[in-house]
Amino acid sequence: MPRQPRSFPSDSYQHVISRGNRRQKIFESEEDWARFAAALVEELDAEGVILLAFCLMPNHFHLLVKCIQAALSSAMHRLLTSHAAYMNKKYGRTGHLFEDRFKSFQCAPEGLLPLAAYIHNNPVRARLTTAAGDWPWSSHRDYIEPAGQGTAGKLIVLSGIDKDPLKAAAFYRSYVETSIARPGRPTPTALDALCAKIEREGGHIAGLIRQRSKRHDITGTRRKFxxxxxxxxxxxxxIADFLGLARSAISRYRSPGANVNSRDCP
Incomplete structure (x- = not known):
């Protein structure tokens, strides 16, 4: 009996991952990459799914999408089935190209920036390139295009950073460059998102409060965080692990109304 399509809440954000069967490559030539990238946009758009960010890798891919009409399963089924048939016919193969079903994880709105950065930095972590902007098969370059240009999905993420498109794009670029130093998957609903929010409000570039600067304005923003x-x-x-500080440096702030001035802040 065929498996029923999975349902996704309308207006939800989803992090989608699909890998090649037994980690095999899912692209062989530049034509394969380009064809899949075009089909991705077409299939998602046909089902009312907004693509916020993507990154294609040699044996897997990541997407960040918004499910307007909760039709993600249909779009992904057509996309993966079509690409598998194309690759098998082109290279004289048989069998499965992708492993089982795609995986998906719901993301809170405040986690869009950390997750987009995580997705775009995949080629850097895999040592396929030294900078996210050098990888041609992701939406990172779209994010750093001049203000007012690019996809609707990009604008959803950047509008959550700052109302000024230029400031939002600058903060995004800095955030991507600094977030690569943080190992592991993002924690988009927790400290990463809070840090990004408070740094924006303080007018600082991303990652600045995690450095050991003693500047008065930075220590004040760090204290607020x-x-x-x-x-x-x-x-x-x-919090101490996130900032790279001793745990005793954080404990001082546990008492409400603690009298701690900026010189005391780590």
Missing amino acids: IESALAEGHLPSE
């Missing part, structure tokens, strides 16, 4: 993180229920140990 620590206090906000504690107020949201994060453990001092989590």
Whole structure:
């Protein structure tokens, strides 16, 4: 009996991942990459799914999408089936190209920036390139196009950073460059998103409060981040690890109304 398509909540954001069967390559030539990238946009658009970010890799791909009409399964089924048939016919193969079903993880709106950066930095982490902008098969270049240009999906992410398109694009570029130093998957609903929000409000470039600067304005913003993180229920140990500080440096902020001036802030 055929498996039923999975349903996704309308207006939800989803991180989609699909890998080649047994980690095999899913592209062989530049024509294969280009054909898949074009089909991706076409199939998602046909089902009312907005593509916010993507990155194609030799044996897998990542997408960040918004499901307007909850029809992600139909679009992905057609996309993967069509590409598998194309590759098998072109290269005289048989069998499955992709492993089982695609995976998907729901993302909160405040996590869009960390997740987009994580997706666009995939080629850098895999050592296929030294900078996200050098990889041709992702939407990163679209994000750093002049203000007012690019896809609707890009504008959804950047509008959550700053109302000024130029400031949003500049912050995004800095965030991508600095976030590559953070290992592992993003934690988009937690400290990463809070850090990005407070750095924007303070007028700082992404990642600045995680550096060891003693500038008065930076220590003040760092203090605000620590206090906000504690107020949201994060453990001092989590915050310390995130900032690269001693845990004792965070514990001072646990008492409401603690009298801590900027010189005391780590």
